Amino acid sequence: MxxxxxxxxxxxxxxxxxxxxxxxxxxxxxxxxxxxxxxxxxxxxxxxxxxxxxxxxxxxxxxxxxxxxxxxxxxxxxxxxxxxxxxxxxxxxxxxxxxxxxxxxxxxxxxxxxxxxxxxxxxxxxxxxxxxxxxxxxxxxxxxxxxxxxxxxxxxxxxxxxxxxxxxxxxxxxxxxxxxxxxxxxxxxxxxxxxxxxxxxxxxxxRSGSAPRLDIPGMLLVSLAALLVIFPLVQGREYDWPWWTFAMMAASLVVFVLFGRYESRRSAAGHDPLVVPSLFRKRGFVGGLVLGLVFFSTMQGFMLVFTLYTQIGLGYAPLKAGLVMVPWSGGMIVGFGIAQGVARFGRAVLQAGTLVMALGVFGVWLTLQTAGSGVGPWHFVPSLLVAGIGMGLLMAPFFDIVLAAVDPHETGSASGTMTAIQQLGGAFGVALLGTVFFGLLGGGIATAVDHRADDLRAQLSAAHVAPAVQDRVIADLRACASDRATAKDPAATVPSCARLQRDTRSAVTSPEAAARIPGALEATVSSAFRGGFGSVMKTVLWIVDGMLVVTFLLAFLLPRHARPEETPGH
The missing domain is CATH 1.20.1250.20 (MFS general substrate transporter like domains)
Known part of the structure; x- marks a missing residue:
């Protein structure tokens, strides 16, 4: 009234x-x-x-x-x-x-x-x-x-x-x-x-005074488009990338286009669209969508891969792996606090956060490079803290700055779309970086076994194992370690590991050899696992930093400042 x-x-x-x-x-x-x-x-x-x-x-x-x-x-x-x-x-x-x-x-x-x-x-x-x-x-x-x-x-x-x-x-x-x-x-x-x-x-x-109608066809189209790209990314590696995985990803683009055309027609007919079509004529909003997709893919994908590295590669228990991530989370809180004090700089805060986060991710790479297989939880504290601060600086102004590019009557649709992109980006990042990580893992561990082959050969020689048998055992060990890391069922015994067991038994010619050979093989596998996981993790970190560089560049498409009257309720 x-x-x-x-x-x-x-x-x-x-x-x-x-x-x-x-x-x-x-x-x-x-x-x-x-x-x-x-x-x-x-x-x-x-x-x-x-x-x-x-x-x-x-x-x-x-x-x-x-x-x-x-x-x-x-x-x-x-x-x-x-x-x-x-x-x-x-x-x-x-x-x-x-x-x-x-x-x-x-x-x-x-x-x-x-x-x-x-x-x-x-x-x-x-x-x-x-x-x-x-x-x-x-x-x-x-x-x-x-x-x-x-x-x-x-x-x-x-x-x-x-x-x-x-x-x-x-x-x-x-x-x-x-x-x-x-x-x-x-x-x-x-x-x-x-x-x-x-x-x-x-x-x-x-209850809202003017209730909109549900856009069921629009929801089904966008769901199908998202599934068509996420499913082949996650499952493609296990199916050895058949042609239909690439066909599905191409089809997702077609369905996204159909979704856009349908939403435009629905809006023109006076019905309530799932996403207001006029939003996609605004450079700042479209730039924010792409930036959000890239950044949230980067963040979620990194968190998944790093946690798998600490638990499977380094053998940390779940609690220890969770504690390793505390500096990252604590840094994010610090970054949020800093962002409130420098909010007047607008887009520059977001871009500075991207660079700080990239510096922290590079710090993780440097930590792995210098500490090698002997890396421990405390080694990660400085770099993860810096990466978390950067993430907080980036996330704090993100939604407000993107929404500054839209008109007030579009804010509701824009907010929902941005929040959905945040979740979709997370799913995409888990699929993309997880697939890259596991795709490289087998080769990384096999290479790590090769690097340790001379030491293992010396131990086998000391146990009086013939050179020809040594070659066979090392080849079996290389295949077994690689296959075990990427097995679809980790509880099943892969054929290469069964072959290694047979060849190891044939290599034992004395009680002394029976005592020394299994220990030498286990030590080599353990070291190769840590080294292989570490080398693959370093490769993924370069990809993560590359995605952060893309995020930094995309930020130039955004408005310089948020609207002063906007409420930070995201």
Whole structure:
């Protein structure tokens, strides 16, 4: 109701009072955010333990993360519209309950396929739950309090980033009640129940005055386009890159074009499009989309590959691997804080963060180069801290600067699209960098065995193994180490390893040789694993830095500054 022309003494009577339970409601919304943030990263730490228990190949490790982020990406925009149609409180309850059920299904999964399907279910319901919270905050809080409410997201995100990997590692290592990795999902049950009960008690019943119609065909098209590129990237290596993997990736471009044309026609007909077509005529927004896709691919892909390197390559337990990532997460919080103090520099802060992060990633490469196979957790602290600070500097102004390129009436569609790109970029990065990592791994470990062949040959000679037998054993060891690292089923005995066992038995000619040869082979394999994983990790780090350079250059397409009135509620 307008108060124009009304006496000042009557203003308080006409102005609606703030929602009574707005602060308890905010904590319910933040609890949902915490569940999502934790579940987005826990499988990165617990993935090797899940694979060891359930089986599956390298693609399983990638799908555990990609399935969640991909399903969330394609559901986020539609999730927001469902709140406009059916009420934000109702859809929050549906999303929280479904997310909790999905967590239970993850915890009781007995096959990789069942677990991945449950992760998809989590992502879908997470996409229904999360958009409702931001909309309700705007409705519940008066303007003078909304900044404070939105400001609580930063600390919560930072705390979750620090605690998530550590919590996941601790729960897996603690093995409460024999649950192992399953506890990282079971812990969501009390959190989800609290979110549902809190929502029933504290969240307001609201509904948009002009509810848009769902764009189901648009949602199906963009889902298909995303799947056509993610699936062949993840599975292609295990199928030895058949022609249809490349055909699927080419088809994804065609479907994206069809999606764009359909959205334009839908908008011209006066219907509500999934994405407002006029956004793609704005250089700043399109640049932000591409930049977001590249950057979030870089970030998620790096986190997956680095965690696999520490757990599988260096043999760290899940808790130890989670603790290694604490400097990265802590640096991100520091970066967010610095960004608030230098926000007036706008786009320059984002670009400076990109360069600082690239410097930190180069520091990780330098650490591996200088420490070699003897690298330990403390060696990574300085470089990961710097990389985290850079990431915080980059992320803090990103959404506000990109949204400065759009008109006010496009902000809702643009925000949903940018958030979806964040999730889609994560899925793409996990697929791309994970595929590169595992694709190089077999050759990297084989090369590492070659580098240690002379030392092994000397030990075999000391055990009186004939030169011809030495050659055969070393060739078998090279094949076995490479095949074991890239095996689809890590629990199965690969043929090359069975051949190594036979040739090793034939090489034993005395009790002394029986005592020395197995130890020499095991020491060589262990050293080659660390060295091979390290060399492949260094190659991936160069790719990561290259992607950050691309991010830096793409930032020139963005507006120089964010709109001063924009609220940082992303």
């Amino acid at each position: 307008s108060t124009t022309g009304v006496a000042s003494v009557e203003a308080p009577t006409d102005a609606p009072a703030p929602y009574r339970w707005r602060w308890p409601a905010l904590f319910v919304i933040l609890a949902a955010e915490v569940m999502d943030l934790l579940d987005a990263m826990v499988t990165t730490i617990a993935g090797p333990s899940m694979r060891a228990d359930l089986g599956g190949g390298a693609a399983t490790l990638q799908w555990l993360t990609a399935a969640y982020t991909l399903s969330m990406a394609v559901g986020l925009v539609t999730g927001g519209r469902l709140g406009d149609i059916h009420g934000r409180r109702t859809m929050f309850l549906v999303g929280a309950a479904g997310f909790t059920v999905g967590s239970l299904l993850c915890a009781v999964s007995v096959t990789p396929g069942m677990l991945i399907t449950a992760r998809v279910l989590q992502g879908v319901f997470g996409a229904v739950m999360l958009p409702q919270g931001l909309g309700m905050i705007k409705e519940m809080f008066p303007p003078q309090e909304s900044q404070k409410a939105f400001g609580m997201f930063g600390p919560v995100m930072g705390l979750s980033a620090v605690c998530g990997p550590v919590l996941a590692g601790w729960l897996v290592d603690a093995d409460f009640f024999g649950t192992g990795w399953r506890m990282i999902f079971l812990i969501n049950l009390p959190l989800g129940a609290a979110a549902v009960l809190g929502a029933l008690r504290f969240l307001p019943r609201t």
